[in-house]
Amino acid sequence: MSTTTYAVTGASGGLGHRVVTELLSRGVEPSAVIAVARTPEKIGDLADRGVQVRPGDYARPETLPTALVGADRVLLVSGTEIGRRVEQHAAVIEAARAHGVERILYTSILNADTTSNPVAPEHQATEQVLRTAGVPVTILRNGWYVENYTSQAPQYLATGEILGATGGGRISGAAREDYAVAAAVALLDDADGDHVYELGGPAFTFDDLAAAISSAMGTAVTHRDLPADEYRAALVGAGLDEQTAGFLAALDASIAGGDLATDSDDLARLLGREPTPLADAVRAQLA
Numbered sequence: 001m002s003t004t005t006y007a008v009t010g011a012s013g014g015l016g017h018r019v020v021t022e023l024l025s026r027g028v029e030p031s032a033v034i035a036v037a038r039t040p041e042k043i044g045d046l047a048d049r050g051v052q053v054r055p056g057d058y059a060r061p062e063t064l065p066t067a068l069v070g071a072d073r074v075l076l077v078s079g080t081e082i083g084r085r086v087e088q089h090a091a092v093i094e095a096a097r098a099h100g101v102e103r104i105l106y107t108s109i110l111n112a113d114t115t116s117n118p119v120a121p122e123h124q125a126t127e128q129v130l131r132t133a134g135v136p137v138t139i140l141r142n143g144w145y146v147e148n149y150t151s152q153a154p155q156y157l158a159t160g161e162i163l164g165a166t167g168g169g170r171i172s173g174a175a176r177e178d179y180a181v182a183a184a185v186a187l188l189d190d191a192d193g194d195h196v197y198e199l200g201g202p203a204f205t206f207d208d209l210a211a212a213i214s215s216a217m218g219t220a221v222t223h224r225d226l227p228a229d230e231y232r233a234a235l236v237g238a239g240l241d242e243q244t245a246g247f248l249a250a251l252d253a254s255i256a257g258g259d260l261a262t263d264s265d266d267l268a269r270l271l272g273r274e275p276t277p278l279a280d281a282v283r284a285q286l287a
């Protein structure tokens with residue numbers, strides 16, 4: 001029986017690295033895993049474990065065919081260079097297609113069909129490239145990471161508040177770890193055909209987030225909701241440039257509209273357990 005070889009791009013990032021270690025912990029031979037990274041020196045630990053670590057930069061398409069030699073299934077982890085990502089992702093998809101891979105998986109955004117999240121257009125365009133690539137696809141429409149908020153905990157604690165314009169909107173966020181494990185499960189899935197997963201954890205509001213952070217830190221943090229215009233002005237007043245402030249206000253408006261909420265249980269089904277509850281994720285991340 002031939003062994004399936006799994007390639008994970010963006011393997012030097014938090015998500016990709018965790019996908020690789022999850023594959024190993026589920027019994028995949030290290031030699032059957034290709035960890036592709038723009039900065040391979042960051043993942044010496046994976047090379048030490050016998051994983052094939054290879055350089056691959058989405059912005060340098062000439063690096064990608066070599067990076068993906070021998071891969072049967074490719075997880076394309078979305079990049080970080082906003083504004084350049086469609087072209088970059090398309091280069092990875094083309095390299096994978098040219099190798100005749102049996103499946104491409106992609107980390108998209110929750111509710112990609114309808115969302116007005118300001119980061120969504122590049123995901124929507126990448127999904128479109130995938131749909132025309134002629135290769136079976138698995139779209140992992142990831143909701144927000146809880147880490148997007150816990151990474152701002154020092155600022156919340158310094159000001160005593162979480163400022164936003166989400167209007168009580170729900171966020172089906174989950175720990176990045178949960179999305180990574182789900183991606184590994186999807187990579188290992190032998191089912192044919194195309195698959196789209198709407199991935200999110202138990203929904204929370206900014207009030208819930210403030211309560212979870214207060215409890216984890218033993219310091220009261222409150223949530224203050226503002227109209228979007230006032231929120232944008234407050235961010236500019238705090239020193240952000242107009243473009244960043246507008247982006248963050250648009251993000252919260254999208255949350256207010258429900259774009260980052262889902263009632264789908266796809267994440268729980270892939271994990272085979274409930275996603276980590278918000279309070280536990282916050283406590284673990286702020287420990």
Ligand SMILES: NC(=O)c1ccc[n+]([C@@H]2O[C@H](COP(=O)([O-])OP(=O)(O)OC[C@H]3O[C@@H](n4cnc5c(N)ncnc54)[C@H](OP(=O)(O)O)[C@@H]3O)[C@@H](O)[C@H]2O)c1
Pocket residue numbers: 010011012013014015016037038039042056057058059077078079080081088107142143144145148176
């Ligand atoms: N759903 C959410 O809440 C959320 C939050 C943050 C990010 N994201 C998206 O999900 C992706 C994975 O998340 P993460 O937590 O792993 O992000 P991360 O820790 O910031 O890692 C990003 C990864 O993308 C790689 N990358 C960026 N540009 C690249 C390029 N031109 N060629 C090859 N690799 C490139 C980085 O490589 P280097 O190590 O060389 O920099 C790194 O490995 C992110 O890239 C972003 O698209 C989603």
